Amino acid sequence: MQDRMIARAKELLENGTVxxxxxxxxxxxxxxxxxxxxxxxxxxxxxxxxxxxxxxxVSKYLIAETKKPGRIxxxxxxxxxxxxxxLMNEHRVDRDNVYIVGIPSWGKADMEKxxxxxxxxxxxxxxxxxxxxxxxxxxxxxxxxxxxxxxxxCKNCKSxxxxxxxxxxxxxxxxxxxNNRFDEVAKIEAMPPDERxxxxxxxxxxxxxxxxxxxxxxxxxxxxxxxxNPKSGVENKAPADDFEENLFHIIRAYHVAGRCTDCGECSxxxxxxIPLHLLNRKFIKDMNELYGDYQAGETExxxxxxxxxxxxxxxxxxxxxxxxxxx
Amino acid sequence: xxxxxRSKLGDLFAKIAEAEALYLPVDAPEGARYEKWAPGKKLSNxxxxxxSAKDFFFPQTERLYDVKRSGKTLEIEPPETETxxxxxxxxxxxxxxxxxxxxSVFLADPVDTFYKNRRERATVVALACDRPEETCFCxxxxxxAAAPEGDVSAWFEGDFLYLKAQSEKGEALLAKLGDLLxxxxxxxxxxxxxxxxxxxxALPLGKVSFEGMKKTDLMDHFKNEKWRSLSEACLGCxxxxxxxxxxxxxxxxxxxxxxxxxxxxxxxxxxxxxxxxMAHGNSRNSQLERFRQRxxxxxxxxxxxxxxxxxxxxxxxxxxxxxxxxxxxKVEKALEATHE
Amino acid sequence: MQxxxxxxxxxxxxxxxxxxSYAGADLAGTNxxxxxxxxxxxxxxxxCRVNPLFILRAFQRGADGxxxxxxxxxxxxxxxxxxxxxxxxxLLFSMLDYLxxxxxxxxxxxxxAAEGQKFAETMNSFVETIVSLGENKRLEDLRCKTx
Numbered sequence: 001m002q003d004r005m006i007a008r009a010k011e012l013l014e015n016g017t018v019x020x021x022x023x024x025x026x027x028x029x030x031x032x033x034x035x036x037x038x039x040x041x042x043x044x045x046x047x048x049x050x051x052x053x054x055x056x057x058v059s060k061y062l063i064a065e066t067k068k069p070g071r072i073x074x075x076x077x078x079x080x081x082x083x084x085x086x087l088m089n090e091h092r093v094d095r096d097n098v099y100i101v102g103i104p105s106w107g108k109a110d111m112e113k114x115x116x117x118x119x120x121x122x123x124x125x126x127x128x129x130x131x132x133x134x135x136x137x138x139x140x141x142x143x144x145x146x147x148x149x150x151x152x153x154c155k156n157c158k159s160x161x162x163x164x165x166x167x168x169x170x171x172x173x174x175x176x177x178x179n180n181r182f183d184e185v186a187k188i189e190a191m192p193p194d195e196r197x198x199x200x201x202x203x204x205x206x207x208x209x210x211x212x213x214x215x216x217x218x219x220x221x222x223x224x225x226x227x228x229n230p231k232s233g234v235e236n237k238a239p240a241d242d243f244e245e246n247l248f249h250i251i252r253a254y255h256v257a258g259r260c261t262d263c264g265e266c267s268x269x270x271x272x273x274i275p276l277h278l279l280n281r282k283f284i285k286d287m288n289e290l291y292g293d294y295q296a297g298e299t300e301x302x303x304x305x306x307x308x309x310x311x312x313x314x315x316x317x318x319x320x321x322x323x324x325x326x327x
Numbered sequence: 328x329x330x331x332x333r334s335k336l337g338d339l340f341a342k343i344a345e346a347e348a349l350y351l352p353v354d355a356p357e358g359a360r361y362e363k364w365a366p367g368k369k370l371s372n373x374x375x376x377x378x379s380a381k382d383f384f385f386p387q388t389e390r391l392y393d394v395k396r397s398g399k400t401l402e403i404e405p406p407e408t409e410t411x412x413x414x415x416x417x418x419x420x421x422x423x424x425x426x427x428x429x430x431s432v433f434l435a436d437p438v439d440t441f442y443k444n445r446r447e448r449a450t451v452v453a454l455a456c457d458r459p460e461e462t463c464f465c466x467x468x469x470x471x472a473a474a475p476e477g478d479v480s481a482w483f484e485g486d487f488l489y490l491k492a493q494s495e496k497g498e499a500l501l502a503k504l505g506d507l508l509x510x511x512x513x514x515x516x517x518x519x520x521x522x523x524x525x526x527x528x529a530l531p532l533g534k535v536s537f538e539g540m541k542k543t544d545l546m547d548h549f550k551n552e553k554w555r556s557l558s559e560a561c562l563g564c565x566x567x568x569x570x571x572x573x574x575x576x577x578x579x580x581x582x583x584x585x586x587x588x589x590x591x592x593x594x595x596x597x598x599x600x601x602x603x604x605m606a607h608g609n610s611r612n613s614q615l616e617r618f619r620q621r622x623x624x625x626x627x628x629x630x631x632x633x634x635x636x637x638x639x640x641x642x643x644x645x646x647x648x649x650x651x652x653x654x655x656x657k658v659e660k661a662l663e664a665t666h667e
Numbered sequence: 668m669q670x671x672x673x674x675x676x677x678x679x680x681x682x683x684x685x686x687x688s689y690a691g692a693d694l695a696g697t698n699x700x701x702x703x704x705x706x707x708x709x710x711x712x713x714x715c716r717v718n719p720l721f722i723l724r725a726f727q728r729g730a731d732g733x734x735x736x737x738x739x740x741x742x743x744x745x746x747x748x749x750x751x752x753x754x755x756x757x758l759l760f761s762m763l764d765y766l767x768x769x770x771x772x773x774x775x776x777x778x779x780a781a782e783g784q785k786f787a788e789t790m791n792s793f794v795e796t797i798v799s800l801g802e803n804k805r806l807e808d809l810r811c812k813t814x
Contacts, residue, residue, distance in 0.1 A: 028531065028656055029461060029531065032657075036556070037559065118372075120374055121526055122461040137530055138526070193768075195767075196766065199767070210569045211563075212562065212564035215562040226720075230604070236593075237595055240388045241810055243807065243809075247727070251719065254762070271357070271566050274357075282761070286761050306755065309747060309753070310750075313750065315775070316756045316774070317775070319760040585728060585729075585811055
């Protein structure tokens, strides 16, 4: 697929459709790929990469890129396209300044999960028929099933459909995927409150406030975050206290409620492996249950459940009376 | 050189913990992290912890003093000085070297008394690596992962844990362990040392060197065109800084709890938009400048100010954790390629 | 943390809409209806003005319970503010519950300017709930609690 992408990118550069290309750049290893902008065919040949680790969602970069002169080519995976569509709905990107080629994605691997298998001294990783062959310095080869080391966001993929594009690399679009992405939320909801509390304290207490979850999030597109503003009264650089860990994560999830497409980047980047997607998914699940099914970024819809209402919405007390949490 | 059978590890930890608090890496949901030892807690097999060992001397948040108003006077309450001494077990060679780098900042005049107090109360038991990762490049900074510095150096080999005192503190610690230990020969760990050194050199980053950085003038590095492309994908998060064992910047802030003002310091990241924010605004307005600052500090300013010692120890944490796969090795290679 | 010498008394923050429940509180006062002094009223221009951050900040600063009072659905001075507030608070309360914060520490009630009686009853019952739940421990900022 990488070769076809490079070939198509070169064509589009040459015929003047675009003047640069947003993609992923090779790193020191197979997995440390970096989102990058390519300007020439030579650069594409040399460094453009598409592999099992090109998970980074490039939509956020398009906020800044589409404000620049010229037109950029962006290869969007299905989940990236949801984020892009949502940014379009919010008028944060200029659709005319980007040429989108939709690319399929069969799931991306998580290097942290490969490490968690206890494999050390890795000299090389190659892809072969859905498997990853990991070679170590001691000349051992481990065959790792890609599915076993999928990123959480890929394990619970919601859709292989590209929702916004100018052309599709494969010529055909994927479909929504049946998934169990709310199962884990339901599991937590079913816990007794004390256990829920203990669960979240255990998770959130690991937060080091690196802000990676916020900065990677395509929905977190504010020019200045409330948590960075010394005048807001809630600005803080460190999780100085349990309360602030809660505050930051509740508000972060709340601020993107209704706009979060569940792209899963927050959990992918967390250096402390906090399952942040479970907070976002809770909001999504609640909105689906209370206000009807809604998928951010799916359609050209400007009003989402939090910026909308119906006369006969449930009263807030429903939270306490619907039995258990969320059921 | 002394040794103790692995089966007696629990007894060894218990013995240390009798006299002093003992902290060691244990397995956790995020990987390995330092925790206070208690019966039943097992030493992690991980090559390194997710957060570095600097937390013990330079914690993420630290109380400086409280200010309380009573009538027309202000009362200043200094924090209680911690007096508990502790043992840090299982620190890797890279993290041990990071202490030296932190020392050169915090123990230089004016001495940071908070830091100094903790440093003096700690005994560091450094553990040699035998399963280095592909992200390791400590060798580039003259660190020998197979023979770590520290108050006590330790090796796991076969059925035994080998211990060798390297300082007075270390000798005092081993003396306390008394009859748990038996005499051993240094030759027992030599094979392992050779294997580790070979593994490190055979790994992808085994040949990385930073020395070439010193050949180019500071301003030439500063003005390098490559900073633009290197920094373009940077998200401006603080992951690299917060997992880094040598990053030492902090901010002094206050919290008004309604009764008093609590002055505290906390880690800060040069990647943040509000880093060194002053009344006039910010001195580095773009992510390019902030990104450049981090790497210039580690690779140029630090060696310039500290006898050629880089502000990096090659632990590889930033290589593993950066959300967009940018890291110090890529930066070094790009900068050096410009001047070849 | 120091041990308190006095017996615990709940601290309740009530965000009241200027156009209805704030006047309702006034009416309760002029009618000499009793409700506990533990309730501290903060006047807002509309229940919709209550940002989820306000609720969390109230807890941080020592509140044991937070109640938001607005106009009855359909009666909003700004036509639809309370409808938005209703959704926002529902989602926030559900999230707090998800994190294991006790149910009942937060509430929304619709109280009109004419409902002095309802205002007093609401506050009495809410204070009762909070007293039965006890001190807020799960969403507290220890720094704001010590003497």
